Amino acid sequence: MTSTSPEAGGDEPGDTILLIEDTPSLQMVYASALRRHGKTVEVCGTAADGLAAFARLTPRVVLLDLMLPDGTGLEVMQEMLAGKPHTRVIVITANGSINKAVEMMRAGAHEFLVKPFDEARLLAAIENAFRALSHRGGSDGRGHATTARAMAPFIGTSPAMQTIYAKIRSVSRSMATVFITGESGTGKELCAEAVHQASPRARGPFIALNCGAIPVDLLESEVFGHLRGSFTGAINDKQGAAAAASGGTLFLDEICEMDLNLQTKLLRFLQTSTITPVGATKPRKVDVRIVCATNRNPLDEVRLGRFREDLYYRLHVVPIAMPPLRERGEDVIEIAQALLVEMAREEGRAFDGLEGDVKQLFRRLSWPGNVRQLINVLRNVVVMNDGAQVTRAMLPPDLLAEADKAPAPDTASNSAPWSGAAPEAADGLGALAGRTLAQIERMVIEDTLRRQGGSVPKAARELDVSASTIYRKLDAWARSDAENGQA
Amino acid sequence: MDRISVEHSQHKGTLQSDNSDKLNGAKADSALIDAQVLDSLLSLPDAALQASLCTQIIADLRRIQQALAVGQLEDVAHFAHELKGLTATIGANPLAELSVQLQLAAEMGQACDALVAVTRGQIDAVCTIIEGRARRTGSE
Incomplete structure (x- = not known):
């Protein structure tokens, strides 16, 4: 069990932690752990009592069980956030309800804890929540200007981009991990920076690391750091990107290129908020928000065994899919005009x-x-x-050649890999060619689960198999993925 | 010589039987509950708090056991869910797995009398272990 520092909160008025959990012994377990570390805790066992205590105490941090006898955690949280949008809600959930927890994160929860969790994890979550509040600096009015500044690098007013701006605004107040997908050149890093700039962590560092550009052997050291002498060539201590981003945001670009062994370490880092530099024996706590990006389809990478499924679900909390330029309508002209003026001035x-x-x-x-x-x-x-205006004759010949063969825009967008349609649906059975029956079975089950919002019983009904069959398979895949990850 | 040998082996046999009872008991306990998890949970500075937590865990398990016996399917799913969280937290992993199955069966509207019976039986066994643990805590 770890201890926590006084900065973790509990020493200011209004820092009473509200715990809403219906099982009395679990109330005792969580409350006694928090009290032992100097926190003041108010305990409630029902949604109604919890909401009444929330109105009375206006706590800044709430620990909320997902299932309550008189309502769901989601309803309770929505009511709380409607009145006090800056409240940090940490969701407690039993294993098997991860999809619901992810839904809670999307609705504004700060973090989620999966039962069983240990004292260190509970305290780390509380610590993170209070730290996020302190980053806000107590200023409720800074949001608008900060968000506007964060969006400034983007050019474009298309509906697709309006959706992106809205998503960035809504995730900025949370600690939730953001998973950005999109083709090359769609502005994934710009989006990551905007998430950081719009967040209460904007004054902290934004550290970007391209997982695909660093040799596998060096990546662990780049992410987690190393101690002098820990390997040949380690002539000095090196602070890794995770420690350098403490208090800010760590952007892991091309996350799907990360080595499987390192994925295991990244997962541990996400679960414990601690890092162990190469050559160190003691873990060290860091306070980092993770934003990651890939130009691949991450679920395909999971299916192909190149990306850990458990890491995928840890990271894929708030997905943002950057639209390709061809789907952004008039944005292409707006961007071109703005860039042209800037480049003309430079040249x-x-x-x-x-x-x-x-x-x-x-x-x-x-x-x-x-x-x-x-x-x-x-x-x-x-x-x-x-000249004053760009004419067709000035364009590079290869672009003109491409323009001659360019199909109508609609056709182009339909063939885009990120058009939103499942590749299997677009390609028919052709997409299954070359795969084993076991791989196809996994694809079908995972696709059904996704369509059924993660509900195993509903997926089982649709596929006409027993739910335990699906649970058994999920378990077997998780074990096999873990083994592959450690191989 | 023969007689001595027989007596010796009988004596040895009795000792082995005592030990193996204890060993089997410990094995049975460890199969039902992860002692490390339970120890860690109960490693509270205050003995009274430890005893009170043991009492509360048993009370919760008995409440759920009772509710499972009389509940409609919807209630069974709810209590199985509660049992899942509680048992996973105290390290009663087989019972946690059983409650997952029970929750699932109840959510799917399947008859789950047999599963309820097994679950209730295993709640008894887990309660017995925790009661033993509480007694040991009290006598230490």
């Missing part, structure tokens, strides 16, 4: 707009390289030409 050119013909062409292109490709095209035009 000493007179450009201030695009000719109508070029606009038509830009709208029609599928932009497989997304905004990055658009930037390259415009840089090429501005460096090689001059």
Whole structure:
């Protein structure tokens, strides 16, 4: 069992922790652990009592069981957050209700604890919640300006991007892990930075690490750090990215490229909020929010055994799918105009707009390289030409050739790997070719579970098998994934 | 010589039987409950608090046991869910697994009288272990 520091809260008025849990012995277990560490705890056993105590005490941190005799944790939390949106709600859930916990995170919960959890985990969660509140600095009015600043690097007003802005705004107040997906060049890192800038952690560091760009042998040291002499070439102590991001956000780009062994360590880090640098014997606590990104389909990576399923569910709490440029309507013109003016200034050119013909062409292109490709095209035009407006003749020949073969925009978006349609549905049975029957079975079961909101009984009914069959298979896959992860 | 040998072996046999009873008992206990988890949970600074926690765990288990016997399917699912969280926390892993099955069966509307009976029986066994643990705590 670990101890906790006084900074973990409980020493200011209003720092009473409200515990809403219906099993009396579990109330005793959690409350006594918190009290032993100097916290003041108010305990309630029902949703009604919990809401009454919430109104009376206005606690800043609430520990809330998911299932209560007179209501669900979700209903209770929604009522609390409607009145006091900055309350940090830590959800307690029994194993097997992870999907519900994820739903709670999406609805604004700060963190979730899966029973059984130990004292150290409970205290770490409480500590994180109070720390997140202290990062807010008690200022309830900073939200609007901060969020506006955070969104500033984005250009575009399409409905697809409005959805992205709304998501960034709603996740910014939470500690929830954000999982950004999208094709290359769609602005995943920009999105990660916006999540950080809009959050109460904006004054802390934003550390980005590209998991695909660092050799496997060095990645552990890059993430968790190392001690001098821990391996050949370790001539000094090195602080890893996780420690460097303490108090801020750690952005793990190309997360699916991470080695399976390191995935196991990352999972432990997410569960305990502690890191053990290479060569160290004692773990060290860090306070980091994780945002990760990939241009792959993470579930496919899980199916193929390249990404741990348990890590996937830990990370995939709030997914944000960045839309490809071809699905952003007039954004392509808006972005091109803004970039053109900026580049013209940098290069000493007179450009201030695009000719109508070029606009038509830009709208029609599928932009497989997304905004990055658009930037390259415009840089090429501005460096090689001059004039008031960009004409078709100024565009690179390969782009014009691509434009000649470009299908109608609708067709292009349908063939996009991130168009939202399941690849198996789009490709028919062709997508199953080359897979083993066991792999196909797993795909079908996981897809059914996803469609049924994670409910095993409902998935079992749809597939006409017993629920225990599905549980057995999930268990076997989890074990096999874990073994592969440690291999 | 033969007689001595027989007596010796009988005596040895009795000792073995005593030991194996204890050993079997401990094995049976450890099969039902993870002693490390329970010890860690009960490692409270105050003996009165320890005793009170043991009493409360037993009271909760008995309450759920009683509720399972009389409950409708919906109630069975709810209490099986509560049992799952409690037993996983105290390290009674087989009972936690059983309660997962029971919750599932009840949620699917399946008849679960047999499962309820097994679960109630195992609650008895777990309560007995915790009662023993509480007695040991009191006598230490």
